[in-house]
Amino acid sequence: MILCLVSLWLGGCGEQKPQSVILPTVDKFTDTSQLATPVPREQLQSQIPELAAYFQRVQAALQADPPILLLDDKALPDVAAQAAQKLAIANPDFLKFTRNDKTGEALRNEIMNVRKALPGDFSAGNRGPCAQTECWRVEMYHYFHNASTIAFVDTAKQQVLGVSRQNFAQPDLPAHLVELASVIAGASPGIQAILQDRERQPDKKEFKTALQESMCERSHHLCVAPTYVFENDALWAIVDLTDGKLVGSRWTDLGNSGPKTVVTERSLENETTFRNFCEKVNSLGQDGWKMDYVITGSDGLQLSNVTFNGKTVLKNAKLLDWHVSYSTREGFGYSDAIGCPLFSAAVVIAYNGPKTEPIVKDGQEVGFAVVQDFRQPPWPTPCNYRYVQRFEFYKDGRFRVAQADFGRGCGTDGMYRPVVRIDLDTGAAQNVAEWDGKQWQIWDKEQWRLQDDGKLTTEGFQYRVLGNDGAGYYVEPGRGQFGDGGRGDKAFTYFSAYKPEEGEQDTVTIGSCCNSDHRQGPEQFIEPAEPLQDKDVVLWYVPQMKNDGNPGSEYCWADTRVKDGVANVEVWPCWSGPMFVPVK
Helix, strand or coil: CHHHHHHHHHCCCCCCCCCCCCCCCCCCCCCCCEECCCCCHHHHHHHCHHHHHHHHHHHHHHHCCCCCECCCCCCCCCHHHHHHHHHHCCCCCCCCCCECCCCCCECCEEEEEEEECCHHHCHHHCCHHHHCCCEEEEEEEECCCCEEEEEEEECCCCEEEEEEEEECEECCCCHHHHHHHHHHHHHCHHHHHHHCCCCCCCCECCCEEEECCCHHHHCCCCEECCEEECCCEEEEEEEECCCCEEEEEEEEECCCCCCCCCCCCCHHHHHHHHHHHHCCCEEEEECCEEEEEEECCCECEEEEEEEECCEEEEEEEEEEEEEEEECCCCCEEEEECEECCCCCCCCEEECCCCEEEEEEECCEEEEEEEEEEEECCCCCCCCCEEEEEEEEEECCCCEEEEEEEEEECCCCCEEEEEEEEEEECCCCCEEEEEECCCCEEECCECEEEEHHHCCCCCCCCCEEEEECCCCEEEEECCCCCCCCCCCCCCCEEEEEECCCCCCCCCCCEECCCCCCCCCCCHHHHCCCCCECCCECEEEEEECCEECECCCCCCECEEEEEEECCEEEEEEECEEECCEEEECC
């Protein structure tokens, strides 16, 4: 009786459900945001020769036919890459959005990347004609539409094999634009006043970014954030490459850091990983599970054709982006792509290949996990990131799609939102239902839901996905119950009708890094909402994890600390991801 009264005082008798807690943080740089003083473009170009030269090329491209700014031979030393670009810009489908469809007026377009096609670029790793010949992937960005067009080219046969378009998506930047952004930032009087060194280069140059209520956000401009790292702080210079100007700057607190680690040469390991896990699709069979896997160019490790005891389970599952926003008030940050260590758009690259490890509970092996590590050298020093994907498969038919941030990042006020795409395969005609507290309610149209606004069954299930034969899976979101230190997912979940052009292929950056609401990228696939009943459906899952660098409560954090007189890396990962439980 006394025990029950004590339990009631603590929150009720019976099982105590894990609670999600966000600890308060103090941002000492809350008021350091500075908008850059507007400067006429002509004046900027007179002060920055590189900027003037770039916009001269832009103007020349607008007068060209087709109106596309091309990568020059210096950027494309491979003659096959040059040929792929030439073939792409001669293809009518590739050119479809390069001009105003009503007036024919030239719009601003630019080739961002030309690289060899990888298995992860294709649906379920099915390379089609590219399995027999070397194909090239050509990415073009449309500044007017804030969209990307991608072509696959067979240079041997001199033909374009296919063209796809990704709306509200930005490719990763070519080297000359990364350098241009650094030059623009370094030439700013405000940045120079802080650096006191005209030769100082940014420590991080390549991150795409957004800044709420700026043109980067409102007008979907192409922006990048050269970042200068100091001992415990980082200065962000936010550059708008659409307009060719500095938007503003902001400081973030990196937290106290231990001794720096020494970065060793990894070129051999990178080449081995690329050859064995990016250039070819591998297969795995264990405990009744079978699957194919490949490291993609920018969508992390992708699993496809997953079956359990001969029955299909997953068409594919992958992680498209990590959205990392800093400061809940001002909303700025990065979009991180994870992928192959060579010839890819990834900023955070694969650290060796995938590994399998047993899942042990109460001394018994109950399943296995496929784990892929992605790191940005020289992690774990400030402003460097490490992400891990973990696919868990159990002998009883359950599986979990999980991921974690291992820190350290560019601030102590970061919110991490991985964008995960999961294509369940329970038949071509599927039905999605949500638990309303009493019964399952069928969703007749595409929609999204915030986890905290939903109801859960006594088992912790929020959704149910069934095929026509009644087989399927319950979806159990993370609430801190999986024993991995996760503090709850607080996830946005979206269900869309399957369309191959909506994320099945390797995608460029999707959505904004810094929105705090459901606008994380997948919403574009459910607006306007289409019928969902008896459709092949795709689940999009975007958890939200708040980092913490405070001693004793670290989360999404890493540091190098002294142990036994030597440097020792300590990590406090933040795991997230739903469990899928078979419907009996």
